[in-house]
Amino acid sequence: MFSRISFSNWILAFIAFSVLAFLYLPIIVVVLYSFNPDTVNSFPMNGFSLKWYQVMFENEALIASLGHSVAVALISTSIATLLGVPLAFAMNRYAFPGKRLLERVVLLPLILPGILTGIAMLTFFQMLGIPQSMLAVVIGHSTFLMAIMMPQVYAQLKRLDSSIQEAALDLGASGIQAFFYVIFPNIRTAIFGAALLSFTLSLDEIPVTYFLNGVFSTLPIQIWGMTRNGITPQVNAISTLIFAFSLTAILISAWLGRKGE
Amino acid sequence: MRQGNRQGRSRFVLLGILAPAVIWLVLFLILPYFNLFSFSFWQNDVFTVRHEFNLLNYAKFFTESQTGAAPYLVLLDTLKLACWVTVCTLLLSFPLAYFIRFKVTRYKQALYMLVIIPLWVSYIMRAYSWKIILGTNGILNSFLLWLGIVDTPVSFFLYSDVSVIIGMTHIYTPFVLMPVYTALEQIPQNLIEASNDLGGNRLRTFLHVVFPLALPGIITGGTYAFVLSMGDFLAPSLLGGPTSSTKIANIVQQQFGTSNNWPYGAAIGIVILVLVLGLLEVTGRLERHFSKLESTSPRTLR
Numbered sequence: 084m085f086s087r088i089s090f091s092n093w094i095l096a097f098i099a100f101s102v103l104a105f106l107y108l109p110i111i112v113v114v115l116y117s118f119n120p121d122t123v124n125s126f127p128m129n130g131f132s133l134k135w136y137q138v139m140f141e142n143e144a145l146i147a148s149l150g151h152s153v154a155v156a157l158i159s160t161s162i163a164t165l166l167g168v169p170l171a172f173a174m175n176r177y178a179f180p181g182k183r184l185l186e187r188v189v190l191l192p193l194i195l196p197g198i199l200t201g202i203a204m205l206t207f208f209q210m211l212g213i214p215q216s217m218l219a220v221v222i223g224h225s226t227f228l229m230a231i232m233m234p235q236v237y238a239q240l241k242r243l244d245s246s247i248q249e250a251a252l253d254l255g256a257s258g259i260q261a262f263f264y265v266i267f268p269n270i271r272t273a274i275f276g277a278a279l280l281s282f283t284l285s286l287d288e289i290p291v292t293y294f295l296n297g298v299f300s301t302l303p304i305q306i307w308g309m310t311r312n313g314i315t316p317q318v319n320a321i322s323t324l325i326f327a328f329s330l331t332a333i334l335i336s337a338w339l340g341r342k343g344e
Numbered sequence: 345m346r347q348g349n350r351q352g353r354s355r356f357v358l359l360g361i362l363a364p365a366v367i368w369l370v371l372f373l374i375l376p377y378f379n380l381f382s383f384s385f386w387q388n389d390v391f392t393v394r395h396e397f398n399l400l401n402y403a404k405f406f407t408e409s410q411t412g413a414a415p416y417l418v419l420l421d422t423l424k425l426a427c428w429v430t431v432c433t434l435l436l437s438f439p440l441a442y443f444i445r446f447k448v449t450r451y452k453q454a455l456y457m458l459v460i461i462p463l464w465v466s467y468i469m470r471a472y473s474w475k476i477i478l479g480t481n482g483i484l485n486s487f488l489l490w491l492g493i494v495d496t497p498v499s500f501f502l503y504s505d506v507s508v509i510i511g512m513t514h515i516y517t518p519f520v521l522m523p524v525y526t527a528l529e530q531i532p533q534n535l536i537e538a539s540n541d542l543g544g545n546r547l548r549t550f551l552h553v554v555f556p557l558a559l560p561g562i563i564t565g566g567t568y569a570f571v572l573s574m575g576d577f578l579a580p581s582l583l584g585g586p587t588s589s590t591k592i593a594n595i596v597q598q599q600f601g602t603s604n605n606w607p608y609g610a611a612i613g614i615v616i617l618v619l620v621l622g623l624l625e626v627t628g629r630l631e632r633h634f635s636k637l638e639s640t641s642p643r644t645l646r
Contacts, residue, residue, distance in 0.1 A: 092447055099443035102436045102517075106462045109473030109514060112483060116476065124476040125486035170365035177358045185366070188374060195620060196575020198593050199380075202600055202613050206383050207376035226372045229365070258357060287466045289578055294600060303468045310472045310582060314479065322469040329464040337457060
């Protein structure tokens with residue numbers, strides 16, 4: 084595994100694996116203790132039980148918030164895709180005034196701390212008459228997810244040889260036909276990868292959601308509320324399930340990435 | 345003539361493709377940011393907001409004392425925290441990235457993947473996990489009791505500035521690791537071999553070749569860590585104690601919650617925004633400066 088084994092390399096290896104341990108220890112702790120029967124998370128564990136998974140599934144508010152989150156993530160990812168893909172296409176195909184500015188503005192919600200985007204949307208949405216609700220959350224999520232979708236698809240389009248579209252047009256395809264039969268199959272993987280990442284990010288988002296949700300509770304907001312009123316091992320259980328989902332998502336996207344190369 | 349027709353049509357098509365996204369972004373992103381800016385100059389009334397230009401919110405920010413400390417002191421405290429998190433994340437990321445880049449030959453991809461997986465782990469899970477590890481009845485304490493190192497639980501692990509720094513370092517390290525690794529990955533192997541052939545020992549090769557070429561990545565990663573930890577209000581409120589739980593973003597949060605003074609919250613938000621944009625401008629310049637060095641690196645090697 085190591086190219087050259089020497090004392091300094093062993094020290095470096097030790098530091099590297101300690102950092103990895105630091106990154107994984109908390110995740111491992113949460114997963115392990117989701118199977119701990121006790122109410123208090125203490126060492127050593129007191130056996131193995133699925134008790135907290137049962138308690139979690141009987142927690143109606145938590146399950147409802149999971150439903151809310153999945154709905155928001157699905158709708159927002161769809162909107163971000165429907166708006167972001169044409170935007171990336173236009174940016175790649177045409178030159179127009181303000182293009183560079185637009186490219187930077189789209190990225191703002193990713194660059195700026197989420198709280199700023201959250202309060203900016205809250206104050207303006209109120210003026211527009213959009214109440215704190217699922218609608219506001221969906222608009223907020225769709226907007227920042229465009230910052231994921233647009234650059235990923237744009238990058239993939241740039242890699243694509245523009246002559247294939249011209250060839251399609253010369254051979255008599257309409258613009259729409261050229262897009263769906265020639266361009267789309269080539270950016271499909273990028274879109275799917277970005278959508279998967281968007282979905283996961285939406286499911287996890289707190290700072291923007293916090294200012295827009297009102298009484299509409301998403302999963303991370305609900306969990307946050309639960310962790311603030313003391314510690315309940317249900318949170319370990321739900322976190323473990325979300326982790327399993329995220330892990331599946333990252334493996335799928337890595338596999339897609341390899342396939343796309 | 346056909347050409348002209350085609351061009352006219354393509355302009356029409358462009359408008360059709362662009363319009364929905366642009367209208368959406370103007371309405372739900374650009375106008376909200378501008379609105380926040382004008383909000384910061386308005387005043388809070390009992391039930392409404394008075395639209396009247398003045399600088400009172402900004403004056404208040406630098407004078408008023410709230411929960412003991414003036415908000416600008418909280419800002420300074422937050423900047424200090426962000427510096428700590430930046431330093432810690434860089435100190436953790438660099439050796440790991442360096443190890444994967446230069447010392448690992450087999451399983452390189454798998455190891456890199458292992459490093460970025462925590463990025464996909466839910467934020468709330470990562471923040472909360474430190475609460476159950478560091479708490480008074482938590483895992484670290486019961487482990488120390490079990491080992492017999494302490495005989496009563498230690499209470500100062502959690503709810504302090506240290507626990508906030510530990511939590512944030514854990515949350516933001518993967519964000520720093522990626523750009524640092526990418527920068528190291530792009531260093532051509534033959535440059536390092538050349539340095540070794542020319543008699544540079546390993547330390548000199550590191551200081552004069554590897555480190556300068558990794559600087560753009562270090563700057564990018566450090567900027568991520570700084571900006572993200574500066575705007576975080578969740579980790580302080582989960583892991584911080586009576587005083588350490590109030591960072592600048594928490595004061596903004598309060599203005600839009602219990603204190604209910606939106607214009608004042610907007611003003612503090614604008615202060616953060618200006619700081620972040622200024623920082624991004626500076627680090628962006630630095631990054632370009634060091635990337636330029638990279639393209640002329642054969643000369644600087646001499």
